[in-house]
Amino acid sequence: MSLTRPDLDALPAYVPGRSVPGAIKLASNEVPYGPLPGxxxxxxxxxxxxxxxxxxxxxxxxxxxxxxxxxxxxxxxxxxxxxxxxxxxxxxxxxxxxxxxxxxxxxxxxxxxxxxxxxxxxxxxxxxxxxxxxxxxxxxxxxxxxxxxxxxxxxxxxxxxxxxxxxxxxxxxxxxxxxxxxxxxxxxxxxxxxxxxxxxxxxxxxxxxxxxxxxxxxxxxxxxxxxxxxxxxxxxxxxxxxxxxxxxxxxxxxxxxxNQEPEMRRRVELVVAERARVVEAVRKVHPDVPETQANFFWLPLGEQSAAFAAQCERAGVIVRAFQGDGVRVTIGTPEENDAFLGAL
Missing domain, CATH: 3.40.640.10 (Type I PLP-dependent aspartate aminotransferase-like (Major domain))
Known part of the structure; x- marks a missing residue:
């Protein structure tokens, strides 16, 4: 006898972006510049x-x-x-x-x-x-x-x-x-x-x-x-x-x-500038990356998604794989993005 609803057995759990000590985390769509002043x-x-x-x-x-x-x-x-x-x-x-x-x-x-x-x-x-x-x-x-x-x-x-x-x-x-x-x-x-x-x-x-x-x-x-x-x-x-x-x-x-909207906007502009740079570089390898209006981009790698994420992790970069569909990569600092591009 089950003490919980049986229909939930088939429901996948929410999977957060992983944090690995010492690795660069580009898996959770966080902004990398720390808390706003105050x-x-x-x-x-x-x-x-x-x-x-x-x-x-x-x-x-x-x-x-x-x-x-x-x-x-x-x-x-x-x-x-x-x-x-x-x-x-x-x-x-x-x-x-x-x-x-x-x-x-x-x-x-x-x-x-x-x-x-x-x-x-x-x-x-x-x-x-x-x-x-x-x-x-x-x-x-x-x-x-x-x-x-x-x-x-x-x-x-x-x-x-x-x-x-x-x-x-x-x-x-x-x-x-x-x-x-x-x-x-x-x-x-x-x-x-x-x-x-x-x-x-x-x-x-x-x-x-x-x-x-x-x-x-x-x-x-x-x-x-x-x-x-x-x-x-x-x-x-x-x-x-x-x-x-x-x-x-x-x-x-x-x-x-x-109270810090101007600073928030300044940081967003940094992210947006890096987004344009990184996506342009990634498209030289994977030209089917769609246009993005967020602080991340999508690599439609299908069944290769998990293997790609594992390769990035071996290079010290954590990205978010959606098995069978693709990989989501968050825009980080220029140095973090360069590390991802090196892994790519």
């Missing part, structure tokens, strides 16, 4: 109060985000990274048997979250150039669909959906289906035709935008993200969020980081 001091000060619970409503941070984004505070929910907010969104939108449509390959947490909320995953294969097939995704929507996800830029392929095609797609989605725009890598987008989901679609009641402070803002180790939706959706998410899951240290760090 973050360590803010966390240190906050630690003195860890015997107290944090503000469960995350009032000050939600207010700061609302001011920065130009939205009402009631439209914002925070959580333990944007992935946790996806969990909460699934919980408030889906009953057992309801469907969630998303591209594949995409963020590997989507099927895990779907299964644990008893929602049925409807995976729509990516196009030949590793981007979303929005027409096929629209056709996959049924009367049981509750959420459709657009990961823009897409993790792990780095590809991005442009405004004209996203406009047409969202117009096709029924009003009773949530369009969840996963914009975890929004800060790295340089193509002006890739829309800001909040600016372009934030006035639509069924559009929800999810973002994180883990990537460009350098807070991966503290886990904090936010969701912007209609007041109704945001309130429902806040209702089911694990109490006090946005920790005292995370709230303090986020507030300090948001």
């Amino acid at each position: 973050v360590v001091e803010a966390v240190t000060e906050a630690v003195a109060g860890v015997h107290r619970y944090p503000d469960m409503g995350v009032t000050e941070l939600r207010g700061r985000l609302a001011e920065r984004l130009g939205v009402d505070t009631e439209r914002i929910a925070t959580g333990c990274g944007s992935v946790a907010l996806f969990e909460h969104l699934f919980r408030v939108a889906c009953l057992p048997g309801d469907e969630v449509v998303y591209p594949w390959r995409s963020f590997e947490a989507y099927p895990i979250i779907g299964a644990t909320t008893a929602a049925k995953s409807v995976r729509v294969p990516n196009t030949a150039d590793h981007g979303h097939d929005l027409d096929a995704m629209a056709e996959a929507i049924t009367e049981r669909t509750r959420i459709v996800i657009v990961c823009n830029p897409n993790n792990p392929t780095g590809t991005a959906v442009r405004k004209a095609e996203l406009d047409a797609f969202i117009d096709r989605v029924p009003a009773n289906v949530i369009v969840a725009l996963d914009e975890a890598y929004r800060e790295f987008v340089t193509d002006p035709s890739v829309p800001d989901g909040l600016v372009e679609y934030g006035d639509r009641p069924n559009v929800v935008v999810l973002r994180t402070l883990s990537k460009a803002w350098g807070l991966a180790g503290l886990r904090i993200g936010y969701l912007i939706g209609s007041p109704e959706v945001a309130a429902a998410v806040r209702k089911v969020v694990t109490p006090f899951s946005t920790s005292l240290a995370a709230q303090a760090a986020a507030l300090a980081a948001l």
Whole structure:
């Protein structure tokens, strides 16, 4: 007799990017330049109060985000990274048997979250150039669909959906289906035709935008993200969020980081410049690397992915292999990127 749900036996566990002592880690899409100025001091000060619970409503941070984004505070929910907010969104939108449509390959947490909320995953294969097939995704929507996800830029392929095609797609989605725009890598987008989901679609009641402070803002180790939706959706998410899951240290760090937007932008520009240099070099060996708008790029190596990652590891560089599909490589410092190119 099993004490746990038997359907989870077939579900793969989330696989984080590996950390190997002494090796260069280009596997987890982290920004390599350390915490933003003032973050360590803010966390240190906050630690003195860890015997107290944090503000469960995350009032000050939600207010700061609302001011920065130009939205009402009631439209914002925070959580333990944007992935946790996806969990909460699934919980408030889906009953057992309801469907969630998303591209594949995409963020590997989507099927895990779907299964644990008893929602049925409807995976729509990516196009030949590793981007979303929005027409096929629209056709996959049924009367049981509750959420459709657009990961823009897409993790792990780095590809991005442009405004004209996203406009047409969202117009096709029924009003009773949530369009969840996963914009975890929004800060790295340089193509002006890739829309800001909040600016372009934030006035639509069924559009929800999810973002994180883990990537460009350098807070991966503290886990904090936010969701912007209609007041109704945001309130429902806040209702089911694990109490006090946005920790005292995370709230303090986020507030300090948001004070450093110019420095964040400077570091993003360094990443973007390296992205262009590295991808150009990689394409001389693997010309089928797709365009990327994130802080990583995709090597579509198929069945050779694991062997390639193992070869990189022997050279002291850790990349992220998705067996049978490809390898995701994070953009690091120039020296780290040169080490990868040497391994390549």
